[in-house]
Amino acid sequence: MYLLQAKKLTVVIIGALLNAIGMNCFLIPAHIYASGFAGVAQLIANWTPLSTGILLFLLNVPVAVLGWLKVGKSFTLYSFLSVAFMSLFLEIIPVNAYSNDILLNAVFGGVISAVGVGFTLKWGASTGGMDIVAMILSRVQDKPVGTYFFTLNSIIIVTAGYLYGWEKALYTLVTLYAATRVIDAIHTRHQKLTVMIVTKKSDELKCAIHEKLVRGITMIPARGAFSNEERDMMMIVITRYELFDLERIIKEVDPNAFTNIVQTTAIFGFFRKE
Numbered sequence: 001m002y003l004l005q006a007k008k009l010t011v012v013i014i015g016a017l018l019n020a021i022g023m024n025c026f027l028i029p030a031h032i033y034a035s036g037f038a039g040v041a042q043l044i045a046n047w048t049p050l051s052t053g054i055l056l057f058l059l060n061v062p063v064a065v066l067g068w069l070k071v072g073k074s075f076t077l078y079s080f081l082s083v084a085f086m087s088l089f090l091e092i093i094p095v096n097a098y099s100n101d102i103l104l105n106a107v108f109g110g111v112i113s114a115v116g117v118g119f120t121l122k123w124g125a126s127t128g129g130m131d132i133v134a135m136i137l138s139r140v141q142d143k144p145v146g147t148y149f150f151t152l153n154s155i156i157i158v159t160a161g162y163l164y165g166w167e168k169a170l171y172t173l174v175t176l177y178a179a180t181r182v183i184d185a186i187h188t189r190h191q192k193l194t195v196m197i198v199t200k201k202s203d204e205l206k207c208a209i210h211e212k213l214v215r216g217i218t219m220i221p222a223r224g225a226f227s228n229e230e231r232d233m234m235m236i237v238i239t240r241y242e243l244f245d246l247e248r249i250i251k252e253v254d255p256n257a258f259t260n261i262v263q264t265t266a267i268f269g270f271f272r273k274e
Contacts, residue, residue: 004248011123012082018116019127020053020089026109028052029097031164033172034113035179037063037129038086039156046163053090057083060128067132075241078125079132086127106171110178117179118186124244192264195236195246198222199257202232208249209234213242237264 023034023042033039041055048055060083067076099105117127126132130152153176161169199205206217213236220233238246243261250257 008078008123008125009081011119012078012125013085015116015120015127016082016085017089019086019113020093022109022111022113022116023052024090024093024095025098026105026112027175028095030102030105030109030171031168032102032106032109032175033156033160033168034109035153035156035176036127036131038127039153039160039172043156043159043163051091053087056090056129057087063129063132075125076132079128082120082125083128102167102171103174106174107178110175111182114179114182115186118183121183121240122186122244124241126241193238193240193243194262194264195234195238196260196262197234197236197250197257198231198259199234199254200229200231201254201257202234205234205250205253205257208253209236209246212245212249213238215242 019038023038026032027034028042033042037059038052038056041052041059044050044055045052050058060080064076064080064083067079097105099108120127157169157172157176160172197205202219206219209215209217215236215238218235220235222231222233223229224231236246250259
């Protein structure tokens with residue numbers, strides 16, 4: 001357990017470092033804006049004496065408190081640690097342009113930052129900010145999380161275009177597109193996933209899942225076509241933030257289980273949001 005937590009913290013720190021490198025070495029020097037709270041911090045930093053790193057930290061403090069109460073302590077803790085380390089690295093790493101080509105800055109800034117975000121998500125945390133806000137809002141109004149990301153990023157793009165020219169806004173779109181593609185490749189863009197697990201250890205796996213996740217499980221009898229052995233298929237719908245924990249549970253309880261993970265486009269009926 002301690003080794004797993006140490007690995008998770010290491011990934012969070014490396015992800016924060018990559019985020020800071022992408023911003024200070026590519027996006028900020030080219031006046032291209034990141035997505036989420038990082039982009040908001042960039043915009044505010046242009047009009048205040050505070051740096052982007054400090055503003056990012058301050059914006060996330062009330063969000064972390066809300067997330068602690070509404071989302072979950074472990075997820076919020078690692079997300080806030082990600083924000084804290086990213087803010088620290090933004091203050092330590094000098095803002096320095098490595099290229100005068102704005103397109104190269106847009107692409108490389110988006111890709112490098114997205115690698116950090118993708119691995120952070122893959123290990124069951126987030127980069128804080130809009131991730132937590134969107135999760136809370138989606139639970140209150142039962143709308144897709146992507147709706148809130150799109151709304152905030154649209155505000156950032158329009159504001160950047162109005163204040164600094166629409167060319168900057170268009171290059172910001174390039175950054176967002178590159179970042180989205182990389183995050184999709186590393187983790188997943190889907191907010192809800194259906195997991196189907198074929199296992200011989202359904203009772204042990206069911207208990208282990210219920211200890212960690214508050215999710216319903218549908219048990220379906222199954223038979224191997226080649227071996228003709230009786231098995232159980234467990235079907236469970238989770239959010240993408242729970243995927244890390246579920247993967248670890250399956251590996252610990254039944255490493256030989258056959259697991260299929262597919263996109264869930266919609267759910268009708270009861271789905272616990274807490």
